[in-house]
Amino acid sequence: MENKDTKTSLFKLSRRDFVRLGAIGTSGLLLGVPIACSGEKHEMLLGKADAILAPNLFVSLSGTGEVTIFAHRSEMGTGIRTSLPLIIADEMEADWNKVKLVQAQGDAKYGDQNTDGSYSVRMFYQPMRIAGATIKTLLLQAAAEEWMVDVSECKAENHEVIHSSGKKFGFGYLAERASKLPIPEAANLMLKSPEDFKFITKKTSIYDLEDIVTGKAVYGLDVNIPEAKIAVIKRNPEAGAGIIDFDSKDALNIEGVSKIYQMEAGGFPLEFDKPVGGIVIIAKNTWTAIKARDAVKVNWKKGVNSNYSTNDFLAEMSQTAQKKGKAKRTQGNINEALKNADKIVKSDYLVPHFAHSPMETPCAVAHYKSDGSCEVWGPVQSPQWVRGAIAGALELPEEKVTVNVTLIGSAFGRKSKPDFMVEAALISKEINGPVKLLWTREDDIQHDFYHSICAQHLEIGIDQSNKVNSWLHRSIFPPIGGTTSVSEKEASIGELCMGVLDMPYEIENISCETNEAKTQIRIGWVRSVANINHGFAIGSILDEVAITRGVDPIENALELLGSDRNIDFDSLVDGFSNYNEKVEEFPCNTSRLRKVIETVKEKSNWGKTMPKGQGMGFAAHRSFLSYVACVVEVEVNDKKEIKIPMVHYVVDCGTAVNPDRIKAQFEGGASFGASLALKSEITVKNGAVEQENFNNYLVARITDAPYNTEVHIIESDEKPTGVGEPPIPPFIPALCNAIFQATGQRIRQLPIKLV
Amino acid sequence: MAIFQLDINNQKMEVDCAPDMPLLWCLRDELVMTGTKYGCGKALCGACTVHVDGEPVRSCSLPISSIENKKITTIEGVGMKTLHPVQKAWIEADVPQCGFCQSGQIMSAIALLNKTPNPTDDEIDAAMSGNICRCGTYVRIRKAIKSVAKNNL
Ligand code: FES
Ligand code: FES
Numbered sequence: 038m039e040n041k042d043t044k045t046s047l048f049k050l051s052r053r054d055f056v057r058l059g060a061i062g063t064s065g066l067l068l069g070v071p072i073a074c075s076g077e078k079h080e081m082l083l084g085k086a087d088a089i090l091a092p093n094l095f096v097s098l099s100g101t102g103e104v105t106i107f108a109h110r111s112e113m114g115t116g117i118r119t120s121l122p123l124i125i126a127d128e129m130e131a132d133w134n135k136v137k138l139v140q141a142q143g144d145a146k147y148g149d150q151n152t153d154g155s156y157s158v159r160m161f162y163q164p165m166r167i168a169g170a171t172i173k174t175l176l177l178q179a180a181a182e183e184w185m186v187d188v189s190e191c192k193a194e195n196h197e198v199i200h201s202s203g204k205k206f207g208f209g210y211l212a213e214r215a216s217k218l219p220i221p222e223a224a225n226l227m228l229k230s231p232e233d234f235k236f237i238t239k240k241t242s243i244y245d246l247e248d249i250v251t252g253k254a255v256y257g258l259d260v261n262i263p264e265a266k267i268a269v270i271k272r273n274p275e276a277g278a279g280i281i282d283f284d285s286k287d288a289l290n291i292e293g294v295s296k297i298y299q300m301e302a303g304g305f306p307l308e309f310d311k312p313v314g315g316i317v318i319i320a321k322n323t324w325t326a327i328k329a330r331d332a333v334k335v336n337w338k339k340g341v342n343s344n345y346s347t348n349d350f351l352a353e354m355s356q357t358a359q360k361k362g363k364a365k366r367t368q369g370n371i372n373e374a375l376k377n378a379d380k381i382v383k384s385d386y387l388v389p390h391f392a393h394s395p396m397e398t399p400c401a402v403a404h405y406k407s408d409g410s411c412e413v414w415g416p417v418q419s420p421q422w423v424r425g426a427i428a429g430a431l432e433l434p435e436e437k438v439t440v441n442v443t444l445i446g447s448a449f450g451r452k453s454k455p456d457f458m459v460e461a462a463l464i465s466k467e468i469n470g471p472v473k474l475l476w477t478r479e480d481d482i483q484h485d486f487y488h489s490i491c492a493q494h495l496e497i498g499i500d501q502s503n504k505v506n507s508w509l510h511r512s513i514f515p516p517i518g519g520t521t522s523v524s525e526k527e528a529s530i531g532e533l534c535m536g537v538l539d540m541p542y543e544i545e546n547i548s549c550e551t552n553e554a555k556t557q558i559r560i561g562w563v564r565s566v567a568n569i570n571h572g573f574a575i576g577s578i579l580d581e582v583a584i585t586r587g588v589d590p591i592e593n594a595l596e597l598l599g600s601d602r603n604i605d606f607d608s609l610v611d612g613f614s615n616y617n618e619k620v621e622e623f624p625c626n627t628s629r630l631r632k633v634i635e636t637v638k639e640k641s642n643w644g645k646t647m648p649k650g651q652g653m654g655f656a657a658h659r660s661f662l663s664y665v666a667c668v669v670e671v672e673v674n675d676k677k678e679i680k681i682p683m684v685h686y687v688v689d690c691g692t693a694v695n696p697d698r699i700k701a702q703f704e705g706g707a708s709f710g711a712s713l714a715l716k717s718e719i720t721v722k723n724g725a726v727e728q729e730n731f732n733n734y735l736v737a738r739i740t741d742a743p744y745n746t747e748v749h750i751i752e753s754d755e756k757p758t759g760v761g762e763p764p765i766p767p768f769i770p771a772l773c774n775a776i777f778q779a780t781g782q783r784i785r786q787l788p789i790k791l792v
Numbered sequence: 793m794a795i796f797q798l799d800i801n802n803q804k805m806e807v808d809c810a811p812d813m814p815l816l817w818c819l820r821d822e823l824v825m826t827g828t829k830y831g832c833g834k835a836l837c838g839a840c841t842v843h844v845d846g847e848p849v850r851s852c853s854l855p856i857s858s859i860e861n862k863k864i865t866t867i868e869g870v871g872m873k874t875l876h877p878v879q880k881a882w883i884e885a886d887v888p889q890c891g892f893c894q895s896g897q898i899m900s901a902i903a904l905l906n907k908t909p910n911p912t913d914d915e916i917d918a919a920m921s922g923n924i925c926r927c928g929t930y931v932r933i934r935k936a937i938k939s940v941a942k943n944n945l
Binding site (some may be wrong): 394 | 814821826827833846850886889
């Protein structure tokens, strides 16, 4: 899921990587590239004609002291557009009020831009620090030369360089002189020590805050291209299936409709970056296009998945889960151990498909121009993929495709796929002019890349001395890979390393298994991916184990964690996938997991007496290299209505770059988890999704979401790790365990239905 | 097609469009006022909330022919010179994540606070439950509304 063949190491600038800032002319300024790239010429200006110091692609400084920072990752609500630039600003000692952000276009020169998988800060923390330290070092050097003093007598502070005598220069004044200096080697840079951080680990509000509350922020369809037509597409209810024929006579009679034509459907399996296709309706405004779409009559073809019905499929997968599967992690002898166990806790867990349903539906603006170039604007998580996909679809060289990234009205993984952008580009070429493509909410809910439906079977053995001695976990679900390839028939190791194979508990006999399950609809990654299912099952069964053993659930988890250690997963699992990081660099450290569990126990006042109808539940889960423990308090009334008055989270995500945004991710994560646990479900019948809009694809509203969410961040100097996705996996089982305490009902299927 | 006279944010405007066109698309497509968002088109999510004569309504489901001679206020019309207290409270509490739902949330909150300067939790629930936030900023929305209420006391 992560395209990371680019490396983030800084490399020495070679002559041909330098380009001049055209507007500056004679200043002799060179612009380098801090992140590994292809070495071709980068002619893009820094966006500021008056920038005179630009030692790398990410930051420049003008003579008036204005700093421009390129935000190269996509902003979908995590605050990343703010959090990476503030790292540069901190290292360079800039005044945040003098920083202007420019959103970078999709271009391989920036290195990885795929904003997905909760790794932006993890991957770019160090490069951003180096980018900032580079420019600071140049400014210090310039000041020292001007004063003819040793550079060690100078320091940078709040947009100035200050000499030990007290004299100072503003950054802007030094820019010109600094631009003539050689760029320092990354290895020679001094990075700040954590106690000197001004922004990192402190709170910084998001850059776009005021634009958002005044309605000025620009999302996908807010891009104003005069003369743009509007397009909507009528799609086969069965993803990928084609069209027999269609009748557009009535629709064409509607005033303002200019064209109706067929865009080939992609078949199945399909490509993430190919259009879904259907009947394209072009009109002068959205309302007309929507009305005309209703008036088009289509005879749809049946496709290869027209027998797909989730009810039957879930039953079939449950059957599969009862049988011995293909073991992907084995320790000890599970059969023997279970045979000899004193007690076995056995349970099955079912999870439906979910839709991302981002608040802003997929949408795109495209302009194919007469010179054979194509410019697009849209809410995309992966602009380079969009660029390549459009170049491929239109048969253009990549240089002819410009991808502008707007703010993203949330995504949760949906907008990492370029399909909707490619559709818009193809339409623009077809009509020879600019177009805005809207996916209506119905399109979004019926043609998503869904979270994978899943059945799990677990058996946990307890021996005569009341110790847990065996762990059998079977997880059956159609793989994401099956969306694009028939040869992907079972969950991949990467997907199983989201909870199943990286299970951290110290148990003697372990078997983690999977088996075949056919992908029959578009499946993709939804916020925390397979961790949703596995966190739910593991967090839930541990509660059952604790109760069976007569041990407090938190004590149970702490005991099972065993000795403090880094787990050597590489030797336990063939092809272990550690969120694309080396296990040595980001080990699974049980003492860090222990710490978040112990802390949540204390912070939540765990074990306090709850009134009748209320309960507290606990779960912990490591995902995206972060450690999270969660306690949920729940209230269930006589009508079986569920309220969540309080959620306690403790997270260890290494260095907490922007703590308020981390807290926001957890508050929002609890709400997202509440949607999945209590409300949402995609069902498919005869190949077609049965839900269509928020009337039957339900999501958490203010009345369903937790009333309060307390987030405690463990202080740490470790490398930063993910925060966008890790809130989800422990929340759902903690909620279910709380419901058990409140009502005595065990939840083994999502969404929760109380009886 | 027909000509409609509209009063939006205290400005007289004229649009030429189909009578059944919802105000949302009139604002976005015809008047290029894009602060009001599309989220569902079926009065289910609140992203398109505007005020009609002070009442919060879902503009995606409001035909243009029904609002002539009524006063429309959109997110662009609140806090034109200085920020509205609700907008300030939103900034103070760092409410937005992606921000896409927030125009609608703010319009609903302003309407609530105009009528009920000191809403209870139940009143907040009733007024705000039509507004979905997929990022889940609900805790801070409630907090921001309460902070405005406190200043109203
Ligand atoms: S767009 Fe109007 S309520 Fe959703
Ligand atoms: S802030 Fe993203 S949907 Fe509300």
